[in-house]
């Protein structure tokens with residue numbers, strides 16, 4: 117499976133996902149795309165960046181399906197190889 121419609125790589129290093137977005141909170145800042153806004157800091161989905169795949173895996177892996185989790189890990193591995201300049 118390809119890294120997927122919901123994963124995107126920036127500069128070959130940072131993998132972001134359109135499944136989640138970051139609000140302005142210091143913690144619990146990852147929101148599902150189903151959330152319109154953060155009730156704590158008031159950030160609105162449309163104004164906020166997509167979440168980083170590694171942060172989703174680290175902070176809230178329980179929000180991912182098994183398939184999504186595998187795609188995230190694959191995409192991160194791919195980006196890591198790309199940025200280190202060799203393909204393992």
Ligand SMILES: [Zn+2]
Pocket residue numbers: 139140141145154155156157158159
């Ligand atoms: Zn917030």
